[in-house]
Amino acid sequence: MDRGVQIRVERAARIFRMGDIEVPALVDADLDIRFGEFITILGPSGSGKSTLLNLIGGMDRPTSGHVWHLEEDLAALSDRELTRYRRAHVGFIFQFYNLIPTLTAYENVQAATELAERPLDPGEALELVGLAERCDHFPAQLSGGEQQRVSIARALAKRPTLLLADEPTGALDLPTARTVLALLQALNRERGLSILLITHNPAIASIADRVVRIVSGRVTESLENESPLAANEVTW
Template sequence: MDEAVFRARGLSKVYRVGEVEVHALRDVDLELRRGEFVVMLGPSGSGKSTLLNILGGLDVPTSGSVSFLEHDLSGGDDRALTAFRREHVGFVFQFYNLIPSLTARENVALVTEIAANPLDPAEALARVGLGDRIDHFPAQLSGGEQQRVAIARAIAKRPDVLLCDEPTGALDFETGVRVLEVLERTNRELGTTTAVITHNASIAGMADRVIRMRSGRIVEERRNERRLAPAELTW
């Protein structure tokens, strides 16, 4: 668990909205280590989503450098970033972002079809406890089920890293806990480096490491002595 897979140095991101410049990230340094479960906390606009997007190769920094193992992610070469995402990253979004016209199995297959060494879609869905709903369309699934399909889709390619943006944000407490259990189990059983961003501080208890952000900066970083099981969390 000691090898750093992500290395970010002096990351800044500036958006231009009309005539206003928004500094989403200011001079951030960060490392994520293999197999680590990291929770990033912060209010809206703290820059955590921007940081996650840059780590996931969805966006590039305005300045600074970021790399995943030997991949440089700050260059902005679309082809390289696409290949990086295809080979290494699984995403989970707050609003699941399933393709409504595809069934659960097909949503997962969408990703396994372009992966090198994927799980079988049915197996991925079984892992998240949806073995009996694989032929349902998103509209026929509850929010928690949809989010678990999204997680199955993210882990089916056996990614090196799982990036989750507010995975429980749209869910009620019980459903949220179930989703977190799936993430925890994936991290434990497959050794997938996992970063979860949330503004729900309670979730921090299940992390190896907690990073707190505000106004585009990392303001606190701490390591949990003991990771709580999701069932032990309350909010």
């Protein structure tokens, strides 16, 4: 199957300045994401995974190099254009869910759908993640797994073309993590959503089409996974 390139990261570097010291978080990274691909980025903490994800998600700009979304170089976009890019194309899933505590599950999803042009109905999105009946609950009244599913519903509801997940199961126990991963896998296979998932857990990486390794800010390898594991077979 020959799929077009959705995101191309080209010799992208990100250097943080802390006082007088320059800390290179990412060094000359190259990466292509094709439409419908499920990629995991594997690396220890502090290796630059999140930095790469932020660049791809339009939350940050590279110090040098390019991040292409189709024909558009994200590195050259203004804040306003980056906001438009995030709004139209990207769904985010965070390790700690980042739900707005004063909004219900339904309203949290609505916070995203209000911005999108042809979003899913928030109730429909919650149904997709199996939480239709909990839509009136506040985050504090939901379990960790449930909160993460709300956060997935929120990311999904905008109908993004790219889903970015930063350690989505990092705060969950194994059975809960499996349901979340299964959900992501299904979204990828059934809806053709491109997914970029960050993890430091090699077991999780095995469910992806491709595994990219990052060590000390450098992309060290990119391996195609011929037979991805089903999410419910994952174990650690």
